[in-house]
Amino acid sequence: MSFNEMENDGALREAYAAIQQWLSETPLDALRQKRLEAEALFKRIGITFAVYGEGGDPDRLIPFDLIPRVFSVAEWDLIDRGVKQRAAALNAFVGDVYGEKAIFKAGVVPGAILEGNDAYLQQMQGFTPPQGVYTHIVGIDLVRTGPEEFYVLEDNARTPSGVSYMLENRETMRRLFPDLFGSGTVRPVDGYPDLLRRTLTEVAPAGAPDPPCIVVLTPGHFNSAYYEHSFLADEMGVQLVEGSDLVVEDGAVFLRTTRGLEKVDVIYRRIDDSFLDPRAFRPDSALGVPGLMDAYFKGQVTIVNAPGTGVCDDKAIYCYLPEITRFYLGEDMILPNVPTWRCAEPDALAHVLDHITDLVVKEVHGSGGYGMLVGPAATKAEIEAYKTRLIADPKAFIAQPTLALSTCPTLVDSGIAPRHVDFRPYALVGREVRLTPGGLTRVAMREGSLVVNSSQGGGVKDTWVLAP
Amino acid sequence: MLSRVAENLFWIGRYAERAENIARLIDAVRRMVTLPAQFGRSTTNEWSSVLIAAGARDQLGASIETADERLAVDHLIFDQTNPSSVHNCFLRARENARAVRATLTQESWEALNAAWREMRGFSPQDTKGAGLLDVLDWIKAKSAIFRGSINATMMRGDGFDFLTMGSAIERIDTTARLLDVKYHVLLPSLKEVGSVEDHYQWLSLLQAASAQRAYFFATQEDVSPKGVAKFLILNPRFPRSILYNLKLADATVADLEAFYNHEAPCRAPLSSLVLRVSNLTIDEVLDSGLHEFLTDVIEQNAHNALQLAEAYGFAPIIGEEPSLGSDPGQ
Numbered sequence: 001m002s003f004n005e006m007e008n009d010g011a012l013r014e015a016y017a018a019i020q021q022w023l024s025e026t027p028l029d030a031l032r033q034k035r036l037e038a039e040a041l042f043k044r045i046g047i048t049f050a051v052y053g054e055g056g057d058p059d060r061l062i063p064f065d066l067i068p069r070v071f072s073v074a075e076w077d078l079i080d081r082g083v084k085q086r087a088a089a090l091n092a093f094v095g096d097v098y099g100e101k102a103i104f105k106a107g108v109v110p111g112a113i114l115e116g117n118d119a120y121l122q123q124m125q126g127f128t129p130p131q132g133v134y135t136h137i138v139g140i141d142l143v144r145t146g147p148e149e150f151y152v153l154e155d156n157a158r159t160p161s162g163v164s165y166m167l168e169n170r171e172t173m174r175r176l177f178p179d180l181f182g183s184g185t186v187r188p189v190d191g192y193p194d195l196l197r198r199t200l201t202e203v204a205p206a207g208a209p210d211p212p213c214i215v216v217l218t219p220g221h222f223n224s225a226y227y228e229h230s231f232l233a234d235e236m237g238v239q240l241v242e243g244s245d246l247v248v249e250d251g252a253v254f255l256r257t258t259r260g261l262e263k264v265d266v267i268y269r270r271i272d273d274s275f276l277d278p279r280a281f282r283p284d285s286a287l288g289v290p291g292l293m294d295a296y297f298k299g300q301v302t303i304v305n306a307p308g309t310g311v312c313d314d315k316a317i318y319c320y321l322p323e324i325t326r327f328y329l330g331e332d333m334i335l336p337n338v339p340t341w342r343c344a345e346p347d348a349l350a351h352v353l354d355h356i357t358d359l360v361v362k363e364v365h366g367s368g369g370y371g372m373l374v375g376p377a378a379t380k381a382e383i384e385a386y387k388t389r390l391i392a393d394p395k396a397f398i399a400q401p402t403l404a405l406s407t408c409p410t411l412v413d414s415g416i417a418p419r420h421v422d423f424r425p426y427a428l429v430g431r432e433v434r435l436t437p438g439g440l441t442r443v444a445m446r447e448g449s450l451v452v453n454s455s456q457g458g459g460v461k462d463t464w465v466l467a468p
Numbered sequence: 469m470l471s472r473v474a475e476n477l478f479w480i481g482r483y484a485e486r487a488e489n490i491a492r493l494i495d496a497v498r499r500m501v502t503l504p505a506q507f508g509r510s511t512t513n514e515w516s517s518v519l520i521a522a523g524a525r526d527q528l529g530a531s532i533e534t535a536d537e538r539l540a541v542d543h544l545i546f547d548q549t550n551p552s553s554v555h556n557c558f559l560r561a562r563e564n565a566r567a568v569r570a571t572l573t574q575e576s577w578e579a580l581n582a583a584w585r586e587m588r589g590f591s592p593q594d595t596k597g598a599g600l601l602d603v604l605d606w607i608k609a610k611s612a613i614f615r616g617s618i619n620a621t622m623m624r625g626d627g628f629d630f631l632t633m634g635s636a637i638e639r640i641d642t643t644a645r646l647l648d649v650k651y652h653v654l655l656p657s658l659k660e661v662g663s664v665e666d667h668y669q670w671l672s673l674l675q676a677a678s679a680q681r682a683y684f685f686a687t688q689e690d691v692s693p694k695g696v697a698k699f700l701i702l703n704p705r706f707p708r709s710i711l712y713n714l715k716l717a718d719a720t721v722a723d724l725e726a727f728y729n730h731e732a733p734c735r736a737p738l739s740s741l742v743l744r745v746s747n748l749t750i751d752e753v754l755d756s757g758l759h760e761f762l763t764d765v766i767e768q769n770a771h772n773a774l775q776l777a778e779a780y781g782f783a784p785i786i787g788e789e790p791s792l793g794s795d796p797g798q
Contacts, residue, residue: 045574046566046581221567234570245470256471258626258780259728 003406015072063459069441070464082335087138087427092328094134098124119310134306138427144406151338158310162440164228169462187465189438193235202430212265214238248291252300316364344395352399359399437465471781474630476564481634483561488611491604496676515540573621583610636717648762698750734775
């Protein structure tokens with residue numbers, strides 16, 4: 001039985017007192033009506049998640065569930081410390097990977113771990129970005145299985161998305177249910193754009209003007225996350241640019257404007273590494289800026305997040321995070337990983353092979369649920385086929401137990417029912433690590449489903465962090 | 469401002485204007501075809517002439533000669549292969565707006581977003597019979613809401629100027645083409661100046677430009693070919709006349725020059741065109757040939773748009789296509 005975040009065996013959890021009262025006073029029909037209003041609002045504002053080139057509705061919405069997910073003061077304290085620690089450890093590790101490689105020399109993490117890691121960029125070797133920060137915006141995916149049991153499922157150190165939903169979900173809730181926020185017990189999230197701008201300002205190159213010229217670089221308005229790119233640029237009061245709006249001259253990056261060329265100091269890019277600069281990476285990239293990496297290495301411009309930070313999103317590295325945290329910070333990890341067996345280790349491999357029907361086995365470099373074996377759901381033939389692959393190349397696999405994700409009350413066709421959720425808070429790393437009290441709660445709308453991805457029908461909720 | 473943003477704003481101005489112009493054009497024809505023959509029902513096919521005015525000859529081929537209301541309305545409002553259909557105007561205005569969301573005000577963006585979303589909900593079925601008028605009113609209302617929100621909420625700066633330039637250039641082009649096509653379609657009736665038939669046909673031309681009441685108010689004259697031509701070309705106060713919009717474009721570029729504290733090379737030819745047209749009489753225009761004059765205006769106007777784009781870093785203008793007719797002198 002999964003842990004229900006609101007109530008278990010009829011016992012209401014204290015953080016949900018206000019929610020419980022609100023739900024008891026609000027008829028289902030009224031909630032359904034409000035949900036329609038919320039959808040109309042999202043469509044009018046244009047908060048859509050268009051997936052171009054896949055057919056379907058270009059005006060598609062991510063389902064928004066009205067019932068907030070709530071964290072108590074104590075729970076948030078744990079998450080806050082844990083996520084900040086994790087962001088610091090990841091930065092230290094990436095800096096070491098592209099610097100001294102001390103952790104490999106000390107034998108704490110095997111050097112061979114970087115083999116086959118496509119996110120590793122040889123070009124970054126020996127380069128230190130301003131303030132020594134590599135991953136400035138970090139999304140840490142958390143799951144929960146009990147009152148005290150939080151686990152990190154995944155680190156997103158490249159270019160995590162979804163933060164605009166944190167802000168818009170709150171905005172929508174405040175508009176639809178102003179009374180819910182009247183008592184001032186919910187901590188605000190709308191400081192995020194300001195913190196983001198401050199973070200970007202802090203990592204501007206040495207010698208940049210104050211304030212520096214900051215831009216958000218988007219692949220363009222056909223990208224599914226375009227709304228978020230424009231939203232963040234708008235909220236920060238900076239330019240939203242496409243690759244063709246930028247040009248490199250004399251080793252520096254400039255905007256093409258109606259006044260002529262203007263120098264750019266910080267680029268918050270929302271395009272992948274391989275598209276950044278056709279001269280350095282994919283020559284066929286039309287999204288990038290020729291010469292950008294050259295300007296970056298000359299210290300003329302800061303790219304956020306730094307190219308090559310994706311190395312630490314790898315599952316092989318994920319499972320060394322306890323060792324990584326201890327090595328750089330001298331601390332025990334506050335938010336544990338999901339227990340993970342590294343199949344490269346003979347004992348672990350033996351355990352995995354013995355218990356494979358209870359486990360989830362994943363490819364080390366895979367993502368998005370591809371190439372995964374879910375033991376309890378797999379057929380005998382699938383398991384045998386997977387075992388063959390596993391034995392042939394054990395280091396390419398890890399295994400984890402199947403987790404019973406916590407549930408939150410959610411408005412569905414049949415009424416209000418528990419649905420599984422996860423959670424992504426966003427840490428900002430500049431001169432210090434900052435965390436907005438909130439994040440993105442994703443919810444699997446189908447009964448029993450553990451799949452919260454928006455591409456597979458997952459929805460989102462407002463996330464409340466209660467004030468002390 | 470990014471040059472690309474200037475370009476997007478310019479096109480938003482053009483497409484929003486174009487959608488409305490098409491609705492007005494259809495509305496005028498709808499009135500014409502309901503006239504009894506003795507009151508000016510032309511022997512030519514009005515639906516065919518409106519399609520020719522809209523530049524559909526290449527796309528529709530021979531079927532344009534026997535066009536009926538259904539074909540014309542489908543092509544002008546719904547056809548997704550017609551780059552200037554109302555559907556595509558709203559689509560492109562909204563796409564351009566989406567690319568510059570941070571520059572537009574929330575209300576202006578929502579106006580275009582709503583126009584596009586609601587447009588997708590209409591089908592040709594909705595324009596049958598009396599429904600057509602509702603849809604035309606809806607198109608005009610959506611354009612008006614957008615224009616109104618811009619006027620009420622947008623900062624007067626370079627962004628506003630680029631939008632205004634798009635709108636002014638589109639109107640000059642539309643009015644010139646409308647007048648040119650109609651002049652030729654209606655040419656036979658010139659011989660019978662003052663006839664009932666003549667009266668109603670020129671009246672419909674004014675209606676297409678939403679100029680009927682303004683015309684009577686400003687001129688206190690009967691409808692005549694010369695009077696209508698004079699009004700639509702030279703009236704300095706009618707917001708769809710060629711002169712009014714040339715002056716607007718000139719003043720807008722002057723504003724851009726002041727905003728950027730930098731002379732724009734596109735200003736001089738624009739100012740000289742304004743001066744030339746201001747000093748013309750309608751007799752001089754007609755004596756030297758209305759068609760030649762209008763062709764010149766259309767070409768100058770396109771050239772001015774290009775020069776504007778060059779001055780502010782977004783030339784060449786990509787995706788440029790005629791707003792109303794590539795076939796003005798048929």
